[in-house]
Amino acid sequence: MFDEAQSDPTLSKDAYQTLEARLRVALLKAQYSRLERADRALLVVVAGIDGAGKGAAINLLNEWMDPRHIKTMAFGPPEADELERPPMWRYWNALPAKGRTGIVFGSWYVPLLREAARKKPRQRRIEAHAEAIRRFEAVLAAEGVQIVKLWYHLSAQAQADRTRRLLSSPETAWQVTPADRKVQKKYHRLCDAGRVAISLTDDAHAPWTIIPSADERLRAVRGSEAVLAALRRRSAPRVAAWLAGPPPKPARPALRLDQIDYRARLDKDNYESALGLLQGRLAEAARSDAFRQRSLVLVFEGQDAAGKGGTIRRVTHALDARQYDINPISVPAPYELARPYLWRFWRRLPRLGRIAIFDRSWYGRVLVERVEGLARPAEWRRAYAEINDFEHQLTSHGIIVLKFWLALTPDVQLERFRQRQQSPFKHFKITDDDWRNRKKWREYAAATNAMLAHTDSAPAPWHVVPSNDKRYARVQVLRHIVDTLENSL
Amino acid sequence: MFDEAQSDPTLSKDAYQTLEARLRVALLKAQYSRLERADRALLVVVAGIDGAGKGAAINLLNEWMDPRHIKTMAFGPPEADELERPPMWRYWNALPAKGRTGIVFGSWYVPLLREAARKKPRQRRIEAHAEAIRRFEAVLAAEGVQIVKLWYHLSAQAQADRTRRLLSSPETAWQVTPADRKVQKKYHRLCDAGRVAISLTDDAHAPWTIIPSADERLRAVRGSEAVLAALRRRSAPRVAAWLAGPPPKPARPALRLDQIDYRARLDKDNYESALGLLQGRLAEAARSDAFRQRSLVLVFEGQDAAGKGGTIRRVTHALDARQYDINPISVPAPYELARPYLWRFWRRLPRLGRIAIFDRSWYGRVLVERVEGLARPAEWRRAYAEINDFEHQLTSHGIIVLKFWLALTPDVQLERFRQRQQSPFKHFKITDDDWRNRKKWREYAAATNAMLAHTDSAPAPWHVVPSNDKRYARVQVLRHIVDTLENSL
Numbered sequence: 022m023f024d025e026a027q028s029d030p031t032l033s034k035d036a037y038q039t040l041e042a043r044l045r046v047a048l049l050k051a052q053y054s055r056l057e058r059a060d061r062a063l064l065v066v067v068a069g070i071d072g073a074g075k076g077a078a079i080n081l082l083n084e085w086m087d088p089r090h091i092k093t094m095a096f097g098p099p100e101a102d103e104l105e106r107p108p109m110w111r112y113w114n115a116l117p118a119k120g121r122t123g124i125v126f127g128s129w130y131v132p133l134l135r136e137a138a139r140k141k142p143r144q145r146r147i148e149a150h151a152e153a154i155r156r157f158e159a160v161l162a163a164e165g166v167q168i169v170k171l172w173y174h175l176s177a178q179a180q181a182d183r184t185r186r187l188l189s190s191p192e193t194a195w196q197v198t199p200a201d202r203k204v205q206k207k208y209h210r211l212c213d214a215g216r217v218a219i220s221l222t223d224d225a226h227a228p229w230t231i232i233p234s235a236d237e238r239l240r241a242v243r244g245s246e247a248v249l250a251a252l253r254r255r256s257a258p259r260v261a262a263w264l265a266g267p268p269p270k271p272a273r274p275a276l277r278l279d280q281i282d283y284r285a286r287l288d289k290d291n292y293e294s295a296l297g298l299l300q301g302r303l304a305e306a307a308r309s310d311a312f313r314q315r316s317l318v319l320v321f322e323g324q325d326a327a328g329k330g331g332t333i334r335r336v337t338h339a340l341d342a343r344q345y346d347i348n349p350i351s352v353p354a355p356y357e358l359a360r361p362y363l364w365r366f367w368r369r370l371p372r373l374g375r376i377a378i379f380d381r382s383w384y385g386r387v388l389v390e391r392v393e394g395l396a397r398p399a400e401w402r403r404a405y406a407e408i409n410d411f412e413h414q415l416t417s418h419g420i421i422v423l424k425f426w427l428a429l430t431p432d433v434q435l436e437r438f439r440q441r442q443q444s445p446f447k448h449f450k451i452t453d454d455d456w457r458n459r460k461k462w463r464e465y466a467a468a469t470n471a472m473l474a475h476t477d478s479a480p481a482p483w484h485v486v487p488s489n490d491k492r493y494a495r496v497q498v499l500r501h502i503v504d505t506l507e508n509s510l
Numbered sequence: 511m512f513d514e515a516q517s518d519p520t521l522s523k524d525a526y527q528t529l530e531a532r533l534r535v536a537l538l539k540a541q542y543s544r545l546e547r548a549d550r551a552l553l554v555v556v557a558g559i560d561g562a563g564k565g566a567a568i569n570l571l572n573e574w575m576d577p578r579h580i581k582t583m584a585f586g587p588p589e590a591d592e593l594e595r596p597p598m599w600r601y602w603n604a605l606p607a608k609g610r611t612g613i614v615f616g617s618w619y620v621p622l623l624r625e626a627a628r629k630k631p632r633q634r635r636i637e638a639h640a641e642a643i644r645r646f647e648a649v650l651a652a653e654g655v656q657i658v659k660l661w662y663h664l665s666a667q668a669q670a671d672r673t674r675r676l677l678s679s680p681e682t683a684w685q686v687t688p689a690d691r692k693v694q695k696k697y698h699r700l701c702d703a704g705r706v707a708i709s710l711t712d713d714a715h716a717p718w719t720i721i722p723s724a725d726e727r728l729r730a731v732r733g734s735e736a737v738l739a740a741l742r743r744r745s746a747p748r749v750a751a752w753l754a755g756p757p758p759k760p761a762r763p764a765l766r767l768d769q770i771d772y773r774a775r776l777d778k779d780n781y782e783s784a785l786g787l788l789q790g791r792l793a794e795a796a797r798s799d800a801f802r803q804r805s806l807v808l809v810f811e812g813q814d815a816a817g818k819g820g821t822i823r824r825v826t827h828a829l830d831a832r833q834y835d836i837n838p839i840s841v842p843a844p845y846e847l848a849r850p851y852l853w854r855f856w857r858r859l860p861r862l863g864r865i866a867i868f869d870r871s872w873y874g875r876v877l878v879e880r881v882e883g884l885a886r887p888a889e890w891r892r893a894y895a896e897i898n899d900f901e902h903q904l905t906s907h908g909i910i911v912l913k914f915w916l917a918l919t920p921d922v923q924l925e926r927f928r929q930r931q932q933s934p935f936k937h938f939k940i941t942d943d944d945w946r947n948r949k950k951w952r953e954y955a956a957a958t959n960a961m962l963a964h965t966d967s968a969p970a971p972w973h974v975v976p977s978n979d980k981r982y983a984r985v986q987v988l989r990h991i992v993d994t995l996e997n998s999l
Contacts, residue, residue, distance in 0.1 A: 085935070095830075102589065199797075
């Protein structure tokens with residue numbers, strides 16, 4: 022795949038000058054038209070052989086295009102706060118809005134390339150890195166982020182010549198970094214690593230382009246042409262099959278709303294005693310040294326008036342206020358809609374020793390957005406796989422994930438709606454939406470059952486909690502949290 | 511000031527129930543009307559004696575109001591990424607948007623209270639903490655953030671009684687934290703610290719209210735009443751005098767645009783040699799171990815077409831792409847307009863070892879916003895003091911701040927405008943705004959001279975660089991950066 026680049030082709034000055042003028046005009050035009058449509062973001066991933074001039078190439082793109090609408094993102098070794106979240110967190114955080122362009126340097130390819138460039142690469146790790154990359158890129162591509170990947174390449178001879186030339190003058194010698202000198206010795210291993218990485222991740226929705234880089238002029242032209250072609254591509258790509266494929270097998274027989282005992286109750290005395298004792302155990306677990314190295318994500322879903330808010334307050338009552346964040350999730354803001362669906366949840370992942378509580382969550386995609394037609398069928402159908410992948414990234418990073426569905430029956434909901442409406446300080450809790458949703462009880466139940474069937478997994482289990490009796494529900498939720506924490510720590 | 515609270519007053523159950531219903535309705539109404547107006551944010555600062563039930567009080571506010579529009583922010587000891595920025599950074603970052611309410615726990619009072627509660631408080635540190643707080647609150651108050659501060663108080667006897675009562679049952683014993691047991695011994699020192707902190711920071715625009723907290727019912731009522739009164743206050747307060755006061759004395763005779771030599775030039779050979787050598791020195795300084803413990807903020811301002819972009823590229827050419835961020839500053843987005851003016855700049859402060867480059871900056875307030883009437887006179891007039899305070903916080907935290915004004919004459923600007931318009935790939939750089947600004951050359955020059963006079967300081971100096979010759983300007987800028995870095999490291 023590196024044949025052409027390995028031969029270090031060049032471009033004459035005259036040919037370059039004609040091309041430069043044409044390319045710059047075309048790039049600007051394509052960039053503005055993209056901004057105006059604002060239908061997709063563009064991520065340009067920059068990788069390649071050291072000394073091939075990636076930095077200069079990025080500078081050039083910023084000079085030839087309108088740099089106000091380009092975000093150059095260069096990632097070094099992860100910082101402490103980044104290490105506390107899954108590896109893709111930093112990249113999710115940095116996603117540009119639709120219409121805009123991001124240039125990524127030090128991307129999600131670094132761990133794969135580093136592994137593949139080892140003296141003895143470990144095949145299973147390579148596979149795992151590549152799989153994580155493919156899933157990440159597939160989610161982005163399906164969600165309106167176009168990805169192009171540029172590999173800047175030159176021959177070992179050209180690399181050595183460049184270093185020698187730069188070192189010959191004090192005005193340019195500083196351009197050869199200490200790192201450059203080291204990697205030169207590893208040229209062939211880096212080439213091999215590039216071949217491996219490219220062959221494992223060259224998907225139609227996130228293609229690689231090799232940029233011959235020995236000659237500055239040809240490098241400039243080829244890099245710009247690749248970006249121009251990407252900017253001009255108007256149709257979104259079809260994304261790899263895994264997203265549409267079958268969901269992972271649930272860890273147990275499918276949960277269903279109609280298979281729980283809605284009569285479960287708890288009297289006041291038993292409730293208060295059980296609550297106090299469970300809160301005590303929760304407080305102890307959350308204050309423990311072991312928890313400082315873990316984090317916890319709690320998801321609360323359920324029918325309207327099922328008691329999510331009151332249950333959450335019973336949980337947080339046992340916690341230090343510095344330990345948790347409550348994230349009430351409703352309609353996304355415009356800047357959230359300009360990014361992939363999961364972006365706003367990625368941003369709220371907890372640090373070590375912290376608890377993120379979601380009052381409604383990413384499951385909105387397969388519930389309200391599905392039933393109300395706010396998401397297209399293709400969007401909510403692939404969301405099961407996206408969500409499973411997201412939660413898998415959390416749990417394999419050591420984050421404890423617990424999901425609660427507070428379930429109540431229509432008659433009890435009606436009673437609570439009426440109570441809310443009559444109370445002068447509770448009627449803010451009831452809106453026309455609630456009554457409208459109630460009319461679609463069956464559609465919501467079907468969506469919920471499908472959600473439970475597709476997203477219940479052993480590492481991130483659903484707990485369907487009968488909530489016709491609030492006391493019973495609160496104690497059940499606390500019990501699940503406490504048991505899980507005590508087992509995990 | 512604690513007399514009433516020290517006597518541990520109580521409220522009867524009957525009186526409470528009447529008040530509760532009335533307060534909850536009023537709180538919700540006030541909260542919604544505030545949200546609708548969206549003219550000011552509200553920050554509720556929670557502090558007080560340990561064991562006074564601050565956590566329960568926050569829970570209660572979240573229960574009585576609509577918690578979806580309240581952000582509870584509890585701060586513990588600063589994390590690594592927070593320590594890399596000035597102390598107020600974490601609080602700036604967390605500011606709620608206009609219309610919304612934030613409850614702050616572990617606020618900017620912690621260092622002051624901790625100092626004042628020492629066995630031998632150091633008076634100068636107390637003064638310095640209080641001064642930082644007053645400035646912070648004054649800036650927020652002037653910029654649309656209303657602040658109320660609640661001090662939850664009870665007597666030593668009530669504190670001890672509460673602990674004993676809680677410890678008597680396993681259902682409640684966990685509510686007494688290990689920290690609670692420690693602080694009980696320090697009751698009197700905490701009271702004294704509270705007195706000191708309150709007396710030093712009880713401003714009309716950010717008043718303290720003492721909440722008697724021995725009785726849960728009275729605590730709930732008084733806390734809610736204080737928040738209610740704040741929510742209902744429609745008029746913005748007059749803010750302390752320092753903001754309107756005279757600016758700090760400049761470090762040297764006032765800089766002026768008409769006092770520099772616009773004929774300064776550099777020929778191509780000298781330019782290329784000087785540029786290469788300076789870039790080499792910059793690369794070395796930025797790669798040095800010493801720089802890993804510092805950070806650098808570069809501000810670029812200047813007339814349109816003065817060459818900011820090209821100069822910035824010459825600087826970044828010498829840097830590792832992972833080291834710097836370029837922040838192009840233009841019209842603020844709606845979510846930025848919903849916060850104090852400086853919010854969007856605080857968010858972009860660099861970590862250690864990093865460089866934040868601002869292509870235009872917070873000086874927009876006293877330049878384009880002043881001249882074009884986008885800021886009210888009161889806003890841009892107080893901005894000098896706000897900016898000086900902001901930069902003072904940066905430099906006293908060890909951040910190196912350098913500010914460049916690239917200055918050119920009207921004739922050269924006209925020439926560059928025409929060149930841009932004729933070039934097929936540069937005319938995006940010239941807009942109607944540029945021509946309009948050009949007509950106001952004198953107003954902009956006056957605003958610039960005022961800015962230089964008011965904000966030039968030894969720790970964060972302005973460099974006015976003649977830029978009729980781009981080569982000369984680039985070399986000058988690099989030279990200032992390199993000299994400053996080499997001297998500071």
